[in-house]
Amino acid sequence: MTIIIQLVLLVIGFAALVKGADFFVEGSSAVAGKLKVPGVVIGLTIVAMGTSAPELAVSVSAAIAGSNEIAISNIIGSDIFNLVLIFAICAVITPVTVDRGIMKRDFPFSIIVSVILAVMIADYVFTGQKVFTADGILLSGTIGRLDAVILILLFIAYLAFTVLMALRNKVEDEEIAELPAWKCAVYILGGAAAIIIGGQLVVNSAKTIALACHMTETLVGLTIVAMGTSLPELVTSVVAAKKGQNGMAAGNIIGSNIFNILLILGVSAFIHPIPVITESLYDTVILIGLSIIIYIFAATGDKIERKEGIAMIGAYILYMIYAVSRGMGWI
Numbered sequence: 255m256t257i258i259i260q261l262v263l264l265v266i267g268f269a270a271l272v273k274g275a276d277f278f279v280e281g282s283s284a285v286a287g288k289l290k291v292p293g294v295v296i297g298l299t300i301v302a303m304g305t306s307a308p309e310l311a312v313s314v315s316a317a318i319a320g321s322n323e324i325a326i327s328n329i330i331g332s333d334i335f336n337l338v339l340i341f342a343i344c345a346v347i348t349p350v351t352v353d354r355g356i357m358k359r360d361f362p363f364s365i366i367v368s369v370i371l372a373v374m375i376a377d378y379v380f381t382g383q384k385v386f387t388a389d390g391i392l393l394s395g396t397i398g399r400l401d402a403v404i405l406i407l408l409f410i411a412y413l414a415f416t417v418l419m420a421l422r423n424k425v426e427d428e429e430i431a432e433l434p435a436w437k438c439a440v441y442i443l444g445g446a447a448a449i450i451i452g453g454q455l456v457v458n459s460a461k462t463i464a465l466a467c468h469m470t471e472t473l474v475g476l477t478i479v480a481m482g483t484s485l486p487e488l489v490t491s492v493v494a495a496k497k498g499q500n501g502m503a504a505g506n507i508i509g510s511n512i513f514n515i516l517l518i519l520g521v522s523a524f525i526h527p528i529p530v531i532t533e534s535l536y537d538t539v540i541l542i543g544l545s546i547i548i549y550i551f552a553a554t555g556d557k558i559e560r561k562e563g564i565a566m567i568g569a570y571i572l573y574m575i576y577a578v579s580r581g582m583g584w585i
Contacts, residue, residue: 257466260459267455268482271308274448275486278307281441284433306513307446308483310521311453316475317522321461322529323471324479325522326375326397330537331480331577333368333511336487338544338570343488344495344503345563352504352552355419360508361552363412365545367515370408372538374401375530387529394535397523405520412512456482472533473581477574533580540573 309332316325344350352361377395378385385393433441456479464474487510494503522528551562558566579585 257463260462260466263455264459264463264478264482267452267459268485270448270452271311271456271483272485272489274445274452275307276445276489277441278445278449281433281438281445284438284441306487306510306518307449308453308486309514310518311449312456312479312483313518313522314525315453317526317528319461320526321471322526323531323534324460324475326519326528326530326534327472327475327537328479328483329514329519330534330541331476332484333514334537334541334544334570334573335480335484336507336510337541337548338566338573340484340488340491340507341548341558342563342566342570344491345558345566346560347492347495348498349557349559350495350504351557356504356508357553360505360512361549364508364512365542365549367408367512368538368542368545371515371519372535372542375535375538379535387531392532393529394532395530397519397528397530399524399527402520402523405516406524409513409516409520412516470581472531473577476537476577476581537577544569
């Protein structure tokens, strides 16, 4: 009975996250539209930040609760889900043309950010030091407060640069619904409240389910929590792709991945330093490898074709099989 109750709370939490992010994005996009900001920049900033709000709520809540494995595996799992599966689904619907600005600046930066994360969480690997958790699990390193400050400063610099570029390239033809100022405020504040409450429910129920089913927090974070918190990115990018707004779809995916690592992990680690198990280092290396492959897909033909999207779906399925097998102790 307890498991059923926790599953119901998990679903309620996800629903609050998705609906809250939806209102937050709509209100924020309306504000950005009034400022004549290009769609691709809205995707990289306002929409990406809004759709990443569930990850922020979950990871910060997990950090406060001391559930470090959920905090970091949620971020890495969400980034892999965003980059591989969401891009793939969008490409299957219609070939995704990735904006040249994203290819020259944002996509490479997202790969660099992933590499920086890998270096940060490989402290003990580089030093040859063996450190274990209370449960005897080998750690690869720790994201400390100094690392957190570096990540947050990189986020501020990236956001400032992106906004500066937006101000230099204002446009007049963006199709964004206009909302009165009071409704924008209600949507943004109400959406943020729903996201925070949903994040608390997801973390608490996911941790309880993991313990009851003898699953590791890392596995829950990589699968159930990562997929649930990535639903806003999935819905937003698919809708954008169907409308032919590839700039917003691609910008949302890449922007969300950058925000997840720089802002969310930065804030979470600043609140509570995060010990990282070796499996999370492996997942980060996989994220880097997949990022490079997808960048090559996008660069070779200036777009991600349907056949490449299908291959990416296959790659994600293989990764999930590996993650579940590892988490359940089968390998």
